[in-house]
Amino acid sequence: MQNITAWFKRQFDNPQVVYLTLALVTVLLVVLYAGNMLAPVLASIVIAYLLEGIVKYVQKLRLPRIVAITIVFVAFILFILVLIFALLPLLFNQSKEMVQNIPAMLSQGQEALLRLPESYPELFSEKQVNEMIGGIRTELTEAGQKILTLSLSSVTGVISILIYFVLVPILVFFFLKDKRKIINWGQSFLPKEQQLAKQVWSDVDLKIGNYIRGKFWEILIVFTACILTFTYMGLQWALLLAVLVALSVIIPYIGAAVVTIPVALVAWFQWGWSTPFMYLMIAYLIIQALDGNLLVPLLFSEVVNIHPIAIIVAILLFGGLWGLWGVFFAIPLATLVQAIITAWPRDRAHQDGGIAE
Numbered sequence: 001m002q003n004i005t006a007w008f009k010r011q012f013d014n015p016q017v018v019y020l021t022l023a024l025v026t027v028l029l030v031v032l033y034a035g036n037m038l039a040p041v042l043a044s045i046v047i048a049y050l051l052e053g054i055v056k057y058v059q060k061l062r063l064p065r066i067v068a069i070t071i072v073f074v075a076f077i078l079f080i081l082v083l084i085f086a087l088l089p090l091l092f093n094q095s096k097e098m099v100q101n102i103p104a105m106l107s108q109g110q111e112a113l114l115r116l117p118e119s120y121p122e123l124f125s126e127k128q129v130n131e132m133i134g135g136i137r138t139e140l141t142e143a144g145q146k147i148l149t150l151s152l153s154s155v156t157g158v159i160s161i162l163i164y165f166v167l168v169p170i171l172v173f174f175f176l177k178d179k180r181k182i183i184n185w186g187q188s189f190l191p192k193e194q195q196l197a198k199q200v201w202s203d204v205d206l207k208i209g210n211y212i213r214g215k216f217w218e219i220l221i222v223f224t225a226c227i228l229t230f231t232y233m234g235l236q237w238a239l240l241l242a243v244l245v246a247l248s249v250i251i252p253y254i255g256a257a258v259v260t261i262p263v264a265l266v267a268w269f270q271w272g273w274s275t276p277f278m279y280l281m282i283a284y285l286i287i288q289a290l291d292g293n294l295l296v297p298l299l300f301s302e303v304v305n306i307h308p309i310a311i312i313v314a315i316l317l318f319g320g321l322w323g324l325w326g327v328f329f330a331i332p333l334a335t336l337v338q339a340i341i342t343a344w345p346r347d348r349a350h351q352d353g354g355i356a357e
Contacts, residue, residue, distance in 0.1 A: 024340075040164055044171035048179075050212050051076060055176060069176045077169060084165075087239075094240040098266075105269045106136075204339045208332040214299035215250065222246045222291055229283050236270050245284075249291065251327055252311055256288055310334055 030038070051072050058068035110133055116124040175182065223246035230238035241263055248255030263284055271277040314334035318326035326333075 040167045041171060043164070044168050044175055046212070047076075047168065048172045048175035049209065050216065051172065051176060052179070053209060053213055066177065069173070073169075073173050073176065076172070080165075080169075090239050091243060094237045098237050098240065105265075108269055109136075204332075204336050207335045207339075211332055211335070218249050218291070218295055218299055219246045221295060222249055222287065225287050225290075226284075229287065230280075233276065233280050233283065235280060236266055241266060245287075251315060252331070254312070254315065256292070260284070260288075 054072050055065070055068045058071055059065060061068075063071075113129050113133060116129055117126045223242050226242035226245045227238060230242055235241065244259050244262060248259035251258075264281060267277050267280045271280075311331060311334065314330040315327055318330045318333050320326070
């Protein structure tokens with residue numbers, strides 16, 4: 001017990017460490033207990049943070065900041081309008097078509113499963129196949145009930161979406177326009193000694209900013225490659241599947257493995273074990289390989305230097321706490337933890353004593 005008390009005294013003897021710890025705990029509590037209520041504000045901060053880099057780039061053209069903000073904000077609104085009125089209707093129609101084809105796909109899949117005992121009697125028995133089919137039906141029934149529950153609460157969802165579409169752009173504009181005022185206001189509550197906090201923030205700001213912008217470009221590039229490939233090869237519901245593949249890059253390692261299943265299933269139900277199926281899967285795997293081995297190193301070189309195990313743990317932890325937002329920000333949050341550990345003051349005397357021994 002004395003060792004623990006002594007450790008706490010050594011670690012929190014520095015006032016800057018205490019201030020940084022209190023700030024982190026306060027932010028964590030706010031997000032945990034008021035995250036749902038403040039979701040539009042948090043989303044606006046993220047978007048403003050993303051657009052800030054573009055604003056700085058436009059300012060290099062020797063334009064006033066307010067003019068640069070206006071240009072970037074108008075481009076952002078146009079981008080959102082294109083998504084709403086051009087992309088979302090197509091996604092909705094393709095999703096509807098896929099749902100309507102599920103019974104035929106299930107029938108085709110059931111026939112293929114029933115042929116397994118004949119083709120591979122040493123591996124599959126008729127009883128095992130029937131149990132497998134029953135399990136699939138049970139899972140699909142539960143999924144249908146969940147979809148029905150979501151549809152019953154769709155009115156609330158529509159209202160929430162409308163609130164986002166109204167509030168978020170307004171908040172984004174003011175976060176960009178009054179950035180300096182907001183930062184100065186926040187710093188007025190902080191102590192004068194901020195060296196430790198500034199050290200942590202400078203490291204995190206660089207890495208997280210580059211990570212978010214790099215992730216945006218990765219999603220856009222992967223989506224473009226997939227939509228061109230799927231459309232050229234005639235894959236059904238190409239737009240929907242391309243969006244799923246693009247969004248899967250948000251979750252490192254896990255996302256690519258999970259999204260491969262619907263792509264392979266749709267291709268198999270469309271072509272069976274044929275040459276087009278093989279070509280499609282080869283092209284898809286090439287896209288995934290180029291993304292992991294070429295695109296990611298180019299976009300995120302020296303942005304994050306975290307072990308894959310730490311990344312997976314961060315995804316599980318923060319995803320469990322904050323859902324999709326936690327999954328998306330798992331790596332930035334892990335980077336924040338790493339920056340804090342790196343900047344945390346070390347007890348030099350204690351370390352030297354340990355070495356001397």
